Amino acid sequence: EVISRILERGVHAMQADRATLSSLSDDHVVVEATHGRDGQVTWVGQHYSLDYFAGQPLVQKAIDTMQPTFGGGLASEKAAPEFREAIANVRHVAVIPLVHGGKAIGMLVLSRYQDRPFTSDDLSALTLLGAISGLALRNARLYEEGEAARKRADETAARLRAAVEAAEDVASQVQLDQVLGRLLERAVALVGADGASVARLEGTDMVLESTTSGAAVGTRWPIAPKVLAGVKTGKSVELTAAEYTGAPEGLESIVQPFRRFLVAPLAIGGETIGLLAMGRRKDEPFDPVAVQSLQQLSTLGALLLRNARLIAQAQEAERAKSEFMSVAVHELRAPLTVTGGYLAMALEGGFGELSEPLKGVLQTAQRKTEEAKTLADELLTVARLEGRALKPSAELFLVSDVVHEALVRARPRAELSKGTIKADIADDIEVQADRALVGKILDNLINNALAYSDHPPMVRVTGRRDGDQVAITVVDDGIGISSQDQGRIFGRFARGTDRRVLEKPGTGLGLYLSRGLAEQMGGSLQLESSRPGKGSTFVLRLPVGVP
Template sequence: MTYRRPYSVPDNELLRLEKLKDYQILDTHSEDTFDKLALLAAQIFNTSSAYINFVDKERVFVKSNVSMLLMDDVPRAESLCTIAIKNDNVTIFTDTLTVPELISNPALPIDDVRFYAGAPLKSPEGHNVGTICVVDSKPGEATEEQLTMLKTLASIVIDKLENRLRYRKSIESQVNLMNITLHEIKNPLASIKLANEIISKSPQSVERMTENIYSSVSRIQSKLSELLKQSELEDKDMMLSVEEVDLKEMFVRLLNNFELLALRKKQVIEFHCDENLPKIEADRTKISDVLHNLLSNAIKYSYHDTTIKVTAREAGNYVHIEVKDEGQGLNFSDMQKLFTKFAKLSSTPTGKETSNGLGLSISKSFIELHNGNIYAMSPGKDKGTTFIVSIPFKFNKTEELTEISEYN
C-alpha cells in the first residue's frame, strides 16, 4: 500500500464530492440493508466495530455504525477513512502505533484504533466516496480472503447506491417528460379557446376557426400518444418526426390563433416574411410549439397599445426568425437564467395571465434537437425583448444522434 499524508485530498476531489452528492446519502437515517453489511464485515474480521462511512468535504458521515460508540459524523482530519479513500485497494493497519506517519498526526485516534481495514466505496466513474471498514482496539491481522470479502461488501454498497440513483433519475425523467407533454398540450388548448371566442364574436370565421380547432385537437391526441410511447422506452430522449415545413403557412395560422388575444390588449402584430422563403426540414409540431410559445410570451409580457414584430428570413443555410416586443425587457439576472426550468424572472404578465416557467426551457431543447440556436437580446428593463431563432433548412440526422449520445 502506498501511504499518503491524511491532510491531502484525492486529485479528483471535486468530481468525487459531486458524485457523493448525487447519491443523496449524506445525513440519512440508518438502514437495515447497510447495517447488515457492516455487521457482516465485523463478523468476517472478528472485530469489535465496523462502519460504512462517506467522506464529505470537511467531515466523515457515519451511515452504519456497528460499535458501542454513538456518533453520526467525525471531522475528516480525525478519520482513517480520509486516508483509505486515496487508495484503490484495501487500506490496512495491523497496528497503528507502529506507523510513524500516523503517530506524528495528533488528530488521529490511534490510541483507540489499533487495527483498521477499510475498502473504498468506488463509484463506476472511479470516485472513492467512502469506505466500509472494520476497527478494533487491539492489533490484528487479516488474510487475503478476508480483504477480498471486504472489497466484495464495498461493491454491494455501491451497487445499492447506483440502483437507487438510476431509479431516481428514471422517475425524474418521467416527470420531466410529463411536464413537457402537459406544457405542449397547453398551446393547442389555448388555440381551441381562442378559436371558440373568435367564432362567438365573428360567425363568418366559423370555417377558418373550425380548421384550427380540428388541428389543435389532433395535436393533443398526438402528444398523448407520444407520451405513452416514450414512457415505454428505456431511452427517454425526445426524438423528431422530420418533414417539410412551410414556415410562412405556420406563422399565418399562429397569427390567426392569436389575433383575439392581441386585440384584447390593443396590441398589433406585424409579420414580415421573405416572399420565397424555402421550406425547412423539421418536426412540425415542435417548431410550432416553439413559435407559439415565443408569440404567446410576447403578448403576455408586453404592455397594452404596443407592437409585436415577427420576421422570418433566409440567412445562408439557416432560417432566421425574430420575435420582437415592446414589453418589460430583461435585466442581467434574467439573462443568466432565461432558459432554465421554472426560472423566476423579473417580468410579470400584463393581463393577469399565468406562467409555469417551462416554456423557454422546452423551446431551447426543441431548437437544439434541430441543431439550431435560440437566444434573446434586451437593452434593459422596459426596453423590450427580441428572441432570435436560427434553424438549418436541411436537418442532419447524424448530428442529432451525436448530440443525444453526448448528452447521455
C-alpha cells in the first residue's frame, strides 16, 4: 500500500502515465506494484524470467550500470504477451535501478504515452523517487521476511508446545501398554498421520510392540535399508510406498493403504531402542515443522518407553518371584506342620516318658519349628500381597472390638514382661476394612511395643475420627528408633541397627506387611514420632465406616 502511494505521487510529480516497481532476484523479476492514469494493475504479483531483459537494451543498460537510463519506447515484440499492448503505446521511458549493497534489487520504470522525453532535468527528481521507492521496497521485503519468520516461529512454537504436551501426556502413564498407546496417539496427531506403530529392534529386524489398529502386534519385519541408514544418523526417514518394501508374507495388506511413511528412531544416548513408524494414505510429504516436533517427542518418548519397559520387566520379575515364594512356602509349611505335630506328640508322652535333657531339646526344637512356621506364614502373606492375590474384605465393625481382641491376645506376653497395655477408644467409632487383617496389624504393633523395651513396657492404644478416616494410635515407652533407622523400618526384611533390637528374634517383615495390608484396605501406617530411650508412636489410618 505504501509503495502504491509512492508510485501514485511519482506519476503526478514526473507527469508520467504509468510507474511500475519490480523486484529482482537471481533468476526472475516480480512486478511488486504499478500505478497508471488508467488505473490498470493486472501485472502485480506476476513473475518473469530475467531473460526478458535481453530484448530490452534500455532496461539491461540500467541494471548493468546501476544508473538511471532514458530513452524511447520499449521493444514490444520482445516483451511478455500481456505487456505488449501497453508497451506499444509508450513513447518514452525512464528506468531507475534500485540499488542496495552494491547490487540492483529492483527497478522503477516510468512511462509517457505522449512525445515528451525524459531529460537530464528530471534526473534529480527521478533519483529521489528511485531512492524512496528502493527504501520502500527494502522495507516491504524486510516486513514480509519478518512476518514470514514470525509465522514460522509461531508454527514452530506451536508444534513444540504440542510436542511437549504430547510428551507430558505420555509421561503421565507408567504401564508399558499405556505408554505405547499414548505415544502412538500423540505421534499420529502431531504429524497428521493415519496410522502408526512402535517396534523394538532385534538385529536388522523390528518386532511390532503396538499399532494403532491393534493388528500384527508381535510380528517380525525386516528394516528397509533407507531406514537403517537413518537409524545410524538418528534422523527421521520419509519413504514413498515404493520404497517401503519387505512386508512379511501375509501382512502386505497392513501397509497397502498407505502411500507415505515416516519412520523416527527412538534413541537414548546414541542407542536406538525402537522405531516409531507412521503412515499416511495420501501421497503427500510430511510437514518439515511437524517432523521436527516429532523429533522432540521421539527423544523424550524413547526415555519414557525405556523406563516403561524396565518397569514392565521389574514387575514381571517381581511377579515371578512372588509366585516362586508362594510355591516354596507352601512346600515348606507341610513338613513344618508334620514336624511340629510329632514334636507335640513326643512332648505330651505319646512315645513314652522323656528324660529331662531330651525334653529340653525337643522343647527348643518345637519353639524353632513354630518360629519357622511363623516366618513361612509371613512369607506367604508377602507373596500374596506383592502378587496382588490378597483381596481384603470391607466389613463394618467397631474399632473398640478389634482393639479389645488384640489386647486379649497380647496380654499373656505382657504379663511375661511385667508390662501394661491399655486402650482408650470410644464405643461408637466404626471402620470399613478387613477385620482379620486389622487384627494382624495391631498384633504386630503391640507385640513390637512389648518386645523392644529394656524395662517393663507401657503400651497405650487410642482411637479417634480424623476426617473421613479413623486414626488408631499405638504408643509405647520402649527403646525407640534412631533417626537413621526411621527411614528404613518399613522396608522388607528391615530391622533396626540397635544392639537390643538385633538380640531379639525377628524377620524384619512385620512393619513391611502391616503397611502393605493397611494400604490394601485404603488406609496407611506411619511412624508419627520416635526418640531413642523415649518410645515410639505409630498411627494406623483406616476408612471410616459408612453404614
